[in-house]
Amino acid sequence: MSPKEPKEPLAPSDRGILILTSLAESEKHGYALMKDIEAFAGVTLQPATLYSALSRLESGGLVEPLPAVERRKPYRITPAGSRALHRNLSESAEIARVGLQRLALNDR
């Protein structure tokens, strides 16, 4: 196996991946993001953690804010965010595939 290329500087964190995965479905404001992530990943991202990750994603151009609706500002994933999410999940899927394959070999 050849060594991998170095990661791009804006590789999103795992929390960022959770947020991007949520926004891949539809635009959401902070509380909707919290509840959706809790539902699909079983994790409660606390408010400060969520906004810390959101601010990084926004400064990296991976998400963008939309005009506020009743004080709540929704966010949506950008095309760059979709590409980053796709790349990251593909890599993780490959790691999961290899890991599960090796575990299965050990179980024989």
Place this chain on the structure above:
Amino acid sequence: MSTRRAIRLMIALYPRRWRRRYGSELEDLVLEAIEHRDSSTTVVLLNLVQGVANERLRALPASAPLIAVALAGVVTMTDLGLREGRSSTPRASIASILRAPSDAPAFTLRPRTRSIGSVQITLDPLTGAAVAVTGAPANVVIDPGTDQPESVTQRSSH
């Protein structure tokens, strides 16, 4: 002190630029999370301490590595505190997104890193302990493999 006042006080400690952009949104979300009983006030306040340290770390100039190491310690300690305070079992992982079997252990594979100017701190993804530091000044030592605040020490110069 009322909860709202404590929250506002914590948010006031964020770097000005960050606070102006996200402060009111964060305050609304914190109050909403408490109102819906998604989080206890203690957990939310501890999380805000961590958030302040995180954003202060991010805003630090490269010429302040010692402050950076101290703030990294706050982030690590509050992270460990929040782990203790979680009410539900954390299952966050890429594996869960990929719908791994429910009986399979879900974990983060990559170590987390914090960059503060020229200093790069690598944290163990499971324990939050500093496992590697590069670019730190010669008089700063972080013992690898420990998660105690005492592990960050300043070597006396002789």
